[in-house]
Amino acid sequence: MSVSIRATATPEASPADPLERLPVVVLSLLVGLGTVLYWVPLHGVTPRSADGYGLIKVLPLPTLLGAVVLVAAFVFTLSLRRAAPLLLGVQIVITVVSLHALAQVMEPVARFPTVWQHAGFIEYITRTGEIGTNLDARFSWPAFFALVGFLTKAVGVSDLNTVLKWSPVVMQLLYLLPLSMIVRVMKANWRAKWFAVWLFPVANWVGQDYLAPQAFGYLLYLFFLAILLTYFRPTVLRTRRAGRRGTGSEPGRLYSFFFGPKLPGEDPVMVVGRWERSFLVLMLVAILITGTAAHQLTPYLFIASAGALVIVGRCELRGLPILGGVIYIGWISFMAYGYWAPSPKNTLFAGGGNPLQTLLQSTSGRIAIGDPALGEIAMLRIVLVLVVMLLTLVGLIRRRARGIDDRVAFILLIVPVSTFGLQSYGGEIALRTYLFMLPGAVFLAAYAFYPDPKPVPVVKAIPRIQRVRRWIPTVVATGAAVLLAGGFLTVRYGNEAFEQVRPGELRAFDSMITDSRGKPITVVWVTGEIVTNAEAASNTPQGPWSYRHFELFKYTNSKFAQEPFAAQLLKKPPVQPTAAQLAARKPTLEGIEQDMQLDSNSYLYSSRINDEYQTLNFGLPQDWGTRLRAQLDASPKFKRVFADRDAAVYKLATPPDVPAEAPVVPKGLVIGISPWTPAGLIYLPVLLGVLTARELRRIRLDDTELRRLRPYSVIAFPLLLGLLAIVVERFITLGGIPQ
Incomplete structure (x- = not known):
């Protein structure tokens, strides 16, 4: 599998450039050497003796050297005159497998205790054909478990170990598919695009790619963004016009940096037919419904990202955030009743409204009081996040200095920060926030090294000082890439002593x-x-x-x-x-x-x-x-x-003489009935149908014809008010009723 990224094969370097003498075949041999150095020494190495530093303490030195060779080979490939798509794609796949399959190769069964708990959910649903909302809160979002159970039963898989073990690698490779769609949108040269794609799996050390609703929801999130940005940006992109001083006397450089005219940081939208766009709208609605039924946090990011893109003029489906909000509220109120009914305050809003406390709990609060090595690993995670954020800042500044407005990448970067106002998510909200920031962060970080939107033109005679300058991005990018890859191997497997399942x-x-x-x-x-x-x-x-x-x-x-x-x-x-x-x-x-x-x-x-x-x-x-x-x-x-x-x-040896506890009787789906619940069950599907029809109608109208959407709005508005009133009534009436 390789990632296809369109690139302009324009010569960019003089034949006098020393790096130009390196043929693709030599770089291919270097990749092969790095792969052999990385994997062969691991034969017979096990993580059973891992301590507070995790897997990094048991990795052989040749393996670490092989990782450096692979990283350097990739950056050197970016320094060629022309893009080598096949070689670059193979290198990215090798990087994903080398980093994300390391523990899987060394351990006999799937890592992460949590993935085995998910196996328990899947086994229960597959065996009984039901959900148990009173057994665990995650049964209130059962779509993912039910889907995996259906697929494994359909193909006759009874032992989930292989599926659980290799799902992180498969998920990381699947993430590259929507990412390759998003990268086509960005106005950048081929080096920046390929480097951004490479950075994504290297910077994604969070460990949320195992067989879990979060990994599935994240994949849906990336496809959601890819479809929105590829097909539903306005045909004429809103650009930054000059400020009031822009038409008068020559403004200063600082004024031009902030208020001067800017070009959009994205290429023109891909044009497809109306029927194709209608199908894509329905696909977006299906993604919203599926993501909402599968995971608690991810739907909020769907809604917030779409809403932010609408606000900054990069999404023409202006009603999509409202549609997503109705789906989200409807699921929480009706389908997740078993989750919040005992105490809405302590479930839905746990940790909400106190973002500073949530941030501290998710960062410094996770540094252990026990082994100092574990605390150092936790601190290194924070350092790596700061390094990535520093690169994004540098990339944003360098692009803006060139008159480019990267508002899409910036929106994708900052919108996830708003999750700190929600739940603390068991102290993990900082990790989830960083994970959802990555799609925007990797582009801006790549721009820190390759900010020019177009390839640099060929100059036949380059002064020596300029030839030295041409090496600077390669040297700096290599150093940063080695740092991030080494950080990945350290922090991703830093808890391996108690994350490996035996x-x-x-x-x-x-x-x-x-x-x-x-x-x-x-x-x-x-x-x-x-x-x-x-x-x-x-x-x-x-x-x-x-x-x-x-x-x-x-x-x-x-x-x-x-x-x-x-x-x-x-x-x-x-x-x-x-x-x-x-x-x-x-x-x-x-x-x-x-x-x-x-x-x-x-x-x-x-x-x-x-x-x-x-x-x-x-x-x-x-x-x-x-x-x-x-x-x-x-x-x-x-x-x-x-x-x-x-x-x-x-x-x-002598069991106690006490009555045996009665077995827990699992409860299936419980909606909870309040006086107005029947009306809500009617309002909700009707409102979703009207809002979907409104967006389908919108994509067929020009900006001058939007008044034709008013009938849909007239119908949707009272339905929306009625649904919100019923949701509030349910929380007041049913909240606190014991299961």
């Missing part, structure tokens, strides 16, 4: 299902998390919990003795526990036994992944898990159900 941890959950014989299971697990009176420890262990028979499991944490540390944290200012104090904590078998006595079918789950997580994040001794399992093996009160080098499962 086969024994999957077998541990299988053993509980087998031993319980279909009865509800209470999993007791040990956490070293320090909590205060205002906080609660995590609900689930680090691991592939509930990856099968999701409805059978519930979880209880058994905490270390931690009252002295919680008291210190409550002081003003808080006093952080010392490393010695953290290491001195230990769980008690008596406390674990008490937690297991609450249920007649309790199991203690202990695993390597949870041991590493507690050690690195909360300062527990490195061998605490091993010592705990030795104590459990020696105690007559506990019976071992399963054990290998990765995990162990125990239950009480």
Whole structure:
């Protein structure tokens, strides 16, 4: 697979340029050398010994050297007189595979514990044909899980490990498809376009490309932008005219920079027929509906990006943001009722309205109090974000100095920042914001090195000083590219000690299902998390919990003795526990036994992944898990159900004489009925139909004929007011009703 980007094959360098003597075949051999250096030394290397620095500590030096060679080869290819599309496309694919398939090659099963929880959702929907809105909040957005379940069942796939394992690489390659459409829109030379496409997978170290609604929603988001920008920008682009001083005396350079006339930073819109445009409008509506049904956050970015593009004159579908908002509000109010009904304030608006606190929680708040290496990795993530943002600023300035108005790239960059006013998203909103900023950031960052919109003309005789200057972008771009690629390998796999899932941890959950014989299971697990009176420890262990028979499991944490540390944290200012104090904590078998006595079918789950997580994040001794399992093996009160080098499962030798808990009865879709709900279920589809028809009519009218849209507006306006009133009525009437 390669990315096709149209480029003007205009000669740009003199034959005297030393780099011109490098033929494409030599660069191809260099790419082959880098690939061999990167992959061959990895034979036999495993990440089992990874520490707080993650995978970077176990990678062989030749692998790192191979990464440098691959990066340098790509930048050198950009320095050729003419574009070599095939070579550039192959290099980008090799870059994606080399960076994003590294852990998959080294580990036996799919990484990220969360992906196995998603496997549990898929398995439950596939097995039962239903959703369980009372089992997990993510069942209120089930479209992605249902789609994957349908496809795997249709093709006869029963073991999801291969799908889960390689989905990050597949998703990264799929992202290149809409990105290649967006890159065609930008008014830039071929070097900037190819460098932007290369930067995208290199700067995307966030790790949200595994089999998840976020990855699927992000792919839809990129296609949404690609369709909007390719086919629905105005035919005549709005440009920056001169300010009031622009027609008088010669303005200063600073005034011209900010207020002088500017050319649009995008090429003219691609013209297609009316029927094709109508089909594309329906496709945009389908993307909005699918994205809304699949993920909680992504629909907001659909709406905000479309609205911002309308405001700056780069989208002619002016009613599309309203249409998307109606879909979003309708889904939240009716289809996600099971999510917000217990407490709208603590679900829909959790962390909202306090962007500064959300930002701190997502950045410095994620720096661990345990292993210093983990804190350094977290700081490096912040540094990499700042580096990318600095490059975007430089690119924006260099383009504006050339009289180019890159408002589309700028809008794509800044709109995601508004998500900080929404939920904190479990402390991950900063990562999601950075992820959605990338489509705009990579273009502006590429412009920092290659700002000219057209190829530089050939000059037969170039003075020596100018020839030196021509090398500067290549040298600087190579340095920046190596820095970003090295940063990727460090931060993307920086948590690999507790993000790699081991086969024994999957077998541990299988053993509980087998031993319980279909009865509800209470999993007791040990956490070293320090909590205060205002906080609660995590609900689930680090691991592939509930990856099968999701409805059978519930979880209880058994905490270390931690009252002295919680008291210190409550002081003003808080006093952080010392490393010695953290290491001195230990769980008690008596406390674990008490937690297991609450249920007649309790199991203690202990695993390597949870041991590493507690050690690195909360300062527990490195061998605490091993010592705990030795104590459990020696105690007559506990019976071992399963054990290998990765995990162990125990239950009480004498089960408690307490009534067995009734199994959780999963609830399907619950809409919730208020007095006006039936009217809302009628208003919503009618309003969506009117708004869609309005946009279909709009694309067939000239700017002078827009008055013909008034009948659609007259019908839509009262329907919209009625729907909003019903949504408010539902929140007031149904909010707080227990499930």
